[in-house]
Amino acid sequence: MTDGDRPPALLKVLMVGEVYGKLGRKVISVLLPQLRQQKQLDLVIANGESAAGGFGLTSSTAEELLRNGVDVITSGNRLFDQREMVDWLKNNPDAPILRPLNYPPGTPGRASLIVETDKGPVEVLNLNGRVYFNEMDSPFRVVDNWLEGRTNTMPRLVDFHAEATSEKVVLGWYLDGRVSAVLGTHTRTPTGDARLLKHGTAHVSDVGMVGSYNTVIGMEVEVALKPFTSHTFVRPKQNRRADGPLVFNSVLVEIDPENGRAVTISRLDLMLEDESM
Ligand SMILES: [Fe+2]
Numbered sequence: 001m002t003d004g005d006r007p008p009a010l011l012k013v014l015m016v017g018e019v020y021g022k023l024g025r026k027v028i029s030v031l032l033p034q035l036r037q038q039k040q041l042d043l044v045i046a047n048g049e050s051a052a053g054g055f056g057l058t059s060s061t062a063e064e065l066l067r068n069g070v071d072v073i074t075s076g077n078r079l080f081d082q083r084e085m086v087d088w089l090k091n092n093p094d095a096p097i098l099r100p101l102n103y104p105p106g107t108p109g110r111a112s113l114i115v116e117t118d119k120g121p122v123e124v125l126n127l128n129g130r131v132y133f134n135e136m137d138s139p140f141r142v143v144d145n146w147l148e149g150r151t152n153t154m155p156r157l158v159d160f161h162a163e164a165t166s167e168k169v170v171l172g173w174y175l176d177g178r179v180s181a182v183l184g185t186h187t188r189t190p191t192g193d194a195r196l197l198k199h200g201t202a203h204v205s206d207v208g209m210v211g212s213y214n215t216v217i218g219m220e221v222e223v224a225l226k227p228f229t230s231h232t233f234v235r236p237k238q239n240r241r242a243d244g245p246l247v248f249n250s251v252l253v254e255i256d257p258e259n260g261r262a263v264t265i266s267r268l269d270l271m272l273e274d275e276s277m
Contacts, residue, residue, distance in 0.1 A: 008119075008256060008257055008258050009119060009257075010119075010254040010255060010256060010257070010263055010264075011042050011043070011117065011119040011120070011122065011155055011254065011255040011256075011257045012039060012040060012041050012042050012043075012252065012253075012254055013041070013042060013043045013044075013045065013122070013155075013157060013181070013252070013253045013254075013255065014035070014036075014039065014041050014043070014044045014045070014250050014251075014252050014253075014268065015045045015046075015157065015159070015181070015183045015207055015250060015251050015253065016028070016032075016044065016045065016046035016047070016070070016207070016210060016248070016249075016250045017046075017047060017185060017188065017190065017206075017207040017208035017209045017210055017248075017249035017250060018047040018048075018049060018050050018185055018186070018188050018207075018208075018209045018210070019046055019047065019048055019050065019051045019065065019209075019210045019211070020050045020051070020054055020188065020209050020210065020211030020212070020217070020218035021050065021051070021052075021053050021054045021211060021212075021218060022053070023211050023212045023246055024050070024051065024209070024210040024211035024212075024218070025051060025061060025064055025065065025068075026246070027210050027211065027246045027247075027248050027272060028046070028064075028065060028068050028069070028070065028210060028248075029064070029068040030272065031248055031270060031272065032044065032068050032069035032070065033068060033069045035069075036069050039252065039268075042117040042118055042119050042122075043071050043072070043115055043117050043122055043124075044069055044070050044071050044072075045070070045071065045072045045073075045074060045124055045157065045159065046065060046070045046072075046073060046074070046210075047073070047074045047075065047076065047159060047161065047185040047207070048061070048062060048065055048070075048073040048074070048075060048097070049074075049075040049076045049077070049078045049079050049081075049161070050078065050188075050218065051064075051065060051073075052081075052082050054218055054219065055078065055081040055082065056078050056079055056080060056081030056082035056085060057073070057075060057079060057082060057085055057097070058082045058084055058085065058088075059084065059085075059088050059092075062095070062097055066096065071096060071115055072096045072097075072098065072113065072115060072124045073096060073097045073098065074098045074124070074126045074159035074161070074185070075097070075098060075099050075100070075126060075161070076100060076126070076128055076159075076161030076185065076186055077100075077128055077133055077136075077161065077186070079099050079109070085108075085109075086108055087108075089108040089109035090108045093110065096113060096115070097109065098110060098111055098112065098113065098124065098125075098126035098159070099111060099126060100126050100127050100128035100136065100139075100161060101125060101126060101127055101139075101142050101143070101146060102127060102128055102130075102136045102137040102138070102139050102142045103128070103135075103136065104135065104137070111125060111126050111127075111146075112124060112125040112126070112146070119257040120154075120155075120257045121154060121155075122154070122155045122156070122157070122255075123150075123154055123155070123156045123157075124156075124157050124158075124159070125143075125146065125156065125157070125158045125159070125179075126158075126159050126161065127139045127142070127143060127158055127159070127160050127161065127171075128160075128161045128162065129160065129161065129162020129163055129164060129167045129168065129171075129186070130162075130167070131162065131163055131164040131166075131167045132163045132164070133162075133163070139160070139162075139167075139171060140171070140174060143158070143171075143174075143175065147178055147179075152177070152178055152179075152260060153258070153259050153260045154260055155180045155255045155257060155260045156179040156180050156181075156260065157179065157180055157181040157183065157253070158171075158175065158179055158181065158182045158183065159183055159185055160172075160182050160183065160184050160185070161184075161185045161186045162184060162186055163186060163187065165184075165191070165205045165206075168182075168184040168205045168206070169193075169203070169205060172197055172201060172203035173197060175201055176197040176198055176199045176200075176201040176203075177197075177198075177199025177200060177201060178201070179201060179260075180200075180201065180202065180253070180255045180260050180261065180262050181201060181202040181203070181253045181255070181262055181265070182201060182202075182203050183202070183203070183204055183207055183251060183253075184204060184205045184206040184207065185206060185207055186206070187206045187217070188206075188208060188209035188217035188218060189206055189208060189209075189217060190206060190207065190208030190209075190249040190267065190269060191204060191205040191206045191208075192267075193205050194251055194265045194266065194267050195265065196262055196263075196264070196265060199261075200259075200260075200261030200262055201261075201262060202251075202253045202255075202262035202264075202265035203265070204251050204265065204267075207249055207250060207251055208247070208249025208250075208269070209247065209249055210246075210247065210248050210249065210250075211246065211247065212243075212244070212246055212247075213244055213245045213246060213247040213271065214243060214244035214245070223235075245271045245272060245273055246271070246272040246273075247269070247270075247271055247272075248269065248270040248271070248272065249267075249269050250267075250268045250269070251265055251266065251267055251268065252264075252265070252266050252267075252268045253265050
């Protein structure tokens, strides 16, 4: 077989679930650098909207993730929980940090970027769902505008940050054949529905999270219980102590770089014992 007959090497993209707080960042620093090597990853995307103590992102937490093997940080409805990000994004327009495209006009930050990889350029887009997020524009309408004038052969991945599984599944089908992958985040609960849609778009409803396992999606169980048992509001509190295993949820997507179609999608979920931290 000559080189010319050989199918192109597939582009390997790892989408990491929402990194939650300090423990989530530690898991990234322990696992991701070696995972990049082992899996020969071309691109790593991670959702970082809860990386700063479970509430938004700061410049230092973003830099920590970028230092430890993340190429692009996506976000969602809580990116601006830490107010410093408003000015920081204005002052650092080239940072590889995305906010959803359908935030109101005038919101700081950018929603997409093109990364040059060894297998060619790849574009990453961040979108937010509208169910329970009335302040956002329709993701369906804004993504149509965004795609206008773009070829559908460049690999493109969308982090669709949304609450409702229905909206996430429907957006996957809406973009089937128009982007390489639609990967859900926000619920921090990994779903078992990773699959290829009919026209070559990889989809999963939720990638999951990175952080402390014996929690309610990163929060202390006792605190998370209170609103349900006492009907009083309690400010959510992140679990700071690793009193059990730590979880790393992600999906690996392989894409044909020549036509942008996804070839495989599989879950890559790992656990770390707390002693290793
Ligand atoms: Fe969110």
